[in-house]
Amino acid sequence: MTPVPITGARGFLGWHTRGALHAGGIESIPVAVGAGFELDSAVAALEGASRFIHIAGVNRAADDDVRDGNILFAQQAADALRRAETPPAVVAYANSTQAGNGSQYGAAKEQAAAILAAAADDRGVEFVDLKLPNLFGEHGRPFYNAVTSTFCHTLANGGQPQVENDKELTLLHAQNAADLLTGAVDPSEQDVLERRVLVSELLEMLSEFSGIYATGAIPDLSDPFHRDLFNTYRAYAFEASPEIPLVKHADPRGSFFEMIRTHGGESQASFSTTVPGISRGDHYHRRKVERFTVLVGEATIALRKMFTDDVKEIHVTGDVPVSVDMPTLWSHKITNTGSSTLFTSFWANELFDVDRPDTVRELV
Numbered sequence: 001m002t003p004v005p006i007t008g009a010r011g012f013l014g015w016h017t018r019g020a021l022h023a024g025g026i027e028s029i030p031v032a033v034g035a036g037f038e039l040d041s042a043v044a045a046l047e048g049a050s051r052f053i054h055i056a057g058v059n060r061a062a063d064d065d066v067r068d069g070n071i072l073f074a075q076q077a078a079d080a081l082r083r084a085e086t087p088p089a090v091v092a093y094a095n096s097t098q099a100g101n102g103s104q105y106g107a108a109k110e111q112a113a114a115i116l117a118a119a120a121d122d123r124g125v126e127f128v129d130l131k132l133p134n135l136f137g138e139h140g141r142p143f144y145n146a147v148t149s150t151f152c153h154t155l156a157n158g159g160q161p162q163v164e165n166d167k168e169l170t171l172l173h174a175q176n177a178a179d180l181l182t183g184a185v186d187p188s189e190q191d192v193l194e195r196r197v198l199v200s201e202l203l204e205m206l207s208e209f210s211g212i213y214a215t216g217a218i219p220d221l222s223d224p225f226h227r228d229l230f231n232t233y234r235a236y237a238f239e240a241s242p243e244i245p246l247v248k249h250a251d252p253r254g255s256f257f258e259m260i261r262t263h264g265g266e267s268q269a270s271f272s273t274t275v276p277g278i279s280r281g282d283h284y285h286r287r288k289v290e291r292f293t294v295l296v297g298e299a300t301i302a303l304r305k306m307f308t309d310d311v312k313e314i315h316v317t318g319d320v321p322v323s324v325d326m327p328t329l330w331s332h333k334i335t336n337t338g339s340s341t342l343f344t345s346f347w348a349n350e351l352f353d354v355d356r357p358d359t360v361r362e363l364v
Contacts, residue, residue, distance in 0.1 A: 004029065005045040017178040019286065170196050216244045220262075248321055283332070293344065294316045
């Protein structure tokens with residue numbers, strides 16, 4: 001597959017979209033817009049691509065900046081599309097359900113869609129106008145434009161969020177939005193992926209997740225929406241405190257500790273031995289919840305957020321047992337750093353499916 005050019009690649013939805021493409025074995029090419037726009041570079045990125053994804057936009061600024069920014073980004077993308085000798089077969093636009101709602105932002109998004117649609121029509125390529133609702137997902141920016149991120153961040157850091165306006169929200173997980181933008185899921189299925197909840201209901205669910213997870217247990221994840229919402233919460237909980245302490249019971253016979261307790265849904269547990277100096281892992285998951293627990297020996301768990309160079313290392317030992325849950329879209333591995341065999345337990349919230357493993361090779 002040819003690389004897929006993306007505007008807004010370094011933003012929240014851009015990061016998720018790059019992750020979805022990478023999991024499918026497809027490279028992404030960030031295309032700068034705004035002050036950093038270079039027409040020749042943008043044209044080169046679009047040349048011969050199977051798909052062009054336009055995500056970049058302005059949603060929080062003065063009205064004039066919102067209007068001018070969204071229109072400028074779309075015009076720059078359209079200019080590159082018109083200039084490409086072999087344009088992408090599909091142009092996908094991350095529009096908003098607010099388009100045309102009478103607000104400055106809605107008007108700007110609607111006009112940006114018209115600019116892109118006209119350019120796609122001029123070049124005879126398909127235009128996919130995706131009107132996305134409230135997005136939520138791992139590593140969203142709290143106190144910005146997503147109440148889910150604000151609630152998760154506050155709860156993970158021991159606070160208690162408040163509901164100021166108990167309105168109904170239409171929520172869509174960022175990985176589902178990415179699948180729509182990349183063409184992995186047909187736009188006709190968008191309604192099935194969305195969930196409508198009151199703000200108070202959202203806070204109630206997240207508060208329940210927070211309370212359960214504080215004990216080291218896992219809530220019922222049989223509903224894909226709950227899994228995605230819990231993974232979103234886990235991203236903030238991992239930043240606050242990645243280690244989950246376990247209670248070790250010891251007597252003359254040996255020791256015992258409980259590794260995990262779930263509140264429903266399928267799951268799978270496994271066990272490995274690893275000789276000194278050897279690593280297991282070097283992969284990431286898009287949606288799967290996975291827990292590592294060292295039973296005997298010493299190890300280092302290394303994790304790297306996708307598309308960054310920042311590696312986090314957590315040193316663990318069976319003498320002081322803790323569990324560590326792997327955040328989604330973080331490559332991870334466990335290395336035996338001791339002098340004896342390492343005994344490790346692994347738990348996942350789903351049964352391993354060889355046809356859909358949700359385990360993507362990526363070196364930490």
